[in-house]
Amino acid sequence: MRRTDGDALSPPLPATAPAAPPAGTDAAALRRLLPYLWRYRARVAVALAFMVAAKLANVGVPVLLKHLVDAMDVKPGDPQALLVVPVALLVGYGLLRFATSLFTELREWVFAKATEGASRRIALEVFRHLHALSLRFHLERQTGGMTRDIERGTQAVHSLISYSIYSIVPTLVELVLVLSILALRFDPWFAVITGLALAVYIAFTVSVTQWRTQFRKTMNELGSRAQSRAIDSLLNYETVKYFNNEDFEARRYDEQLERYRRAAVKSQATLSLLNTGQQLLVALSLVAMLWLATQGVAEGRMTLGDLVMVNAFMIQLYIPLNFLGVIYREIKQNLTDLEKMFALLDREREVADAPGAVPLATADWTVRFDHVDFAYEPARPILQDLSFEIPSGETVAVVGPSGSGKSTLGRLLYRFYDIQDGAISIGGRDIRTLTQASLRAAIGIVPQDTVLFNDTIAYNIAYGRPDATHEEVVAAAKAARIHDFIAGLPLGYETTVGERGLKLSGGEKQRVAIARTLLKNPPVLIFDEATSALDSANERAIQAELASAARGKTTLLIAHRLSTVVHAHRILVMESGRIVEQGTHAELLALGGRYAQMWSLQKSGAGVVL
Incomplete structure (x- = not known):
């Protein structure tokens, strides 16, 4: 499987609230994530139960396959061959395959509320915190880079929860079951080889992934810069046109894209190195296991069904072993993205309510x-x-x-x-x-620089008092001397004003702002x-x-x-x-x-x- 990446005046009070300590480490980021999941602990328990059931069914498939192969000791062309086909084993094989999928889907269905709920709460908390930050922060921020950090951080919540509940724990359960069967049923060397291969595989994956994380971080930062450059240029579309600077903006954007491309190529090269090393380790462990199994069959210590079972176990283990590398790489990347989003939450409020x-x-x-x-x-x-x-x-x-x-x-x-x-x-x-x-x-304000939401005129006027009736909106528009203009539009009050209100003239925007403030009253x-x-x-x-x-x-x-x-x-x-x-x-x-x-x-x- 290929992967990709009325009192007297009071004295001055403290203006800022104490900031939370920065995340700093992966463990700290995970600790900050856990409280969002704690409220769904019952669902986590049920999901884990379904996960164990799915793995038990999955491990049972190779065992059943062994008995099916051993039961098929018939000669080709024997007219009685169909009579000795173990129908119960065939039906059981199908049921186990279905049970694996069924319990897996039940696990994901039960835990979906926890995943989506935790992601929603974090995203809402970040959104509220950004609105609580000072005007200075919003004047200095880069919108494109910040929105990309929030998007990545929210997605990281999904991924971290999914990997922990859907991948890490199930993989450990399956490994324990398989190693136990191999050690108890056959030669302990089967378990030793598998365990050693796993240890080397994990050590190799961790060390290489830690080394290449720097390249991934660089790529993310350059991607955010390119996004910010593009959004800033598009928001200032008219200014770009006024000065015929389309080519200049394209060159500036391309410079960022070129830096991103070089970083992405370097990141992909290190990923290919990691993939190749992982596949080599898996291939060596598979060869060693099959050599032991074929020796056992040749010496009569194992049946042909045992060989098939060991091979099936190896195929089943190959996927989680291979996926462990993906999991670690993704977890490191997601923790980096999560720390960036938590860093926004840690931004100190320059202006905060005093105690x-x-x-x-x-x-x-x-x-x-x-x-x-x-x-x-x-x-x-x-x-x-x-x-x-x-x-x-x-x-x-x-x-x-x-x-x-x-x-x-x-x-x-x-x-x-x-x-x-x-x-x-x-x-x-x-x-x-x-x-x-x-x-x-x-306080109501009509600012010098009027900015409107990319929504309807009615929405922008009603923003002064969202619970206002349409009649009150119209009355405010009449007071601001813009009702006749709105009434003359094909869609009237349902006309959209465009990004930052660019579809309206400066005077029209200003009258909408006046109506909005008059409505607030x-x-x-x-x-x-x-x-x-x-x-x-x-x-x-x-x-x-x-x-x-x-x-x-x-x-x-x-x-x-x-x-x-x-x-x-x-x-x-x-x-x-x-x-x-x-x-x-x-x-x-x-x-x-x-x-x-x-x-x-x-x-x-x-x-x-x-």
Whole structure:
């Protein structure tokens, strides 16, 4: 067989939960897998019982075959030959063959729930953990490589369980039964030769497999890199087209494929070496066993049926002996894949609920930034000693040049990151003392860069509140001034938007995002350039709807175009992470400072990027 491969502000609390120790070793990975199987222990016991029954039937086949051959001591052409055919032995032979398959299938049927259940629980745990990791992790990750690691790790769960219950234990049971029969029924040398061959075979397989594992790991890593390169290029399809860089992307992808090819060839060469060595050991052991058997028949110590039985035993042992090498190689590979997936589970949460965190429950939705310092990287501070307040039910707008830290305010309020110093509070409660789920449930955001799910328009709008009725979805779409556009589509609300919403224009995506947030209807709103992709007519129409939606809600309005913030209760002007001016639109114009300069430039039509 050929194989292939309402309190006062609280002090800052720890932002991260302790990480689990890394897997590190094969034994550690297996220990982490066992609890997922423990809940299915009853099924494991039943499956093992069926496995033993299958092996007993399988070992009984050569014994029955021996008696069948010995009973056929008739002369050719004898008219009475058919009368001496042992019909009972023939029927028994067939029944044993059927029983082997029957018990094997019953074993797999009983244990399928355990295998699939354990795989499902691990995959779900990884999925939940990935969503719990910080925004920094998801900005730095390579989607293709990570998804491939998860796919391989989930498949490794299937394989490890299957190999342990379906292969390793059954093989050991069959070996013990066969060696016992050979030692007790015939010459003990039969058992000695088989045992020695097995020991040498296992030692050879383990040593060579450990040596070639490095090549397999390299091949997997290069495969993940190639996958990441391909997915990254496809996700940026339009950018590739804009710059006519199809050939450039193909060359970059081919470079990764070439590295993968070289690693795969080297891995296959070492696999061929392992296969050849294994077959040589098996062939030598078979020759030695048959030589002993033929000597026994020639000397009268064994019958022809004994020779047939020994040969049948060797054929039956050949498959599990051969498969032991496959099992070990696959287990090593699967443990490597499993460790990679567990490494994702071991990734420390940069932002985690503090011990004793409580749900957000308040009637006061005042948002306060109190002497906040923040930096994505230590050498690059973003916010410096920033303090301001958004009174409950009021709208505060933030304007300023790109890179001044405006969008960072929304990310910190959402607690995508934790601040280095100071405090952010809602209703007088430091947000680090609250559960993240309750905090984010109270906040709705229309981000500057709108990304939609590759699903229908109705699904994307309803994502703001999944239990919303279709009528509520339509009402939100009307408020966002996108209902007429949707109604004009052949499939209406069932129109799919494509990967990341690429089938829609920037303005259409932004209006879907606005509808989604309006449907959520939270007490705190963040509009981060919510109308930047809209034309002037649509922007003016939607501004009235947004103002209506923000009425009575605590709203943070981040904008480039000053015309969208003139009605805010207060306007903050930011530069280099600090507030340099604040007041109403009229007060800031009267001040004649930075805001007045920006307003003058925009009003005169000179334009400025803010």
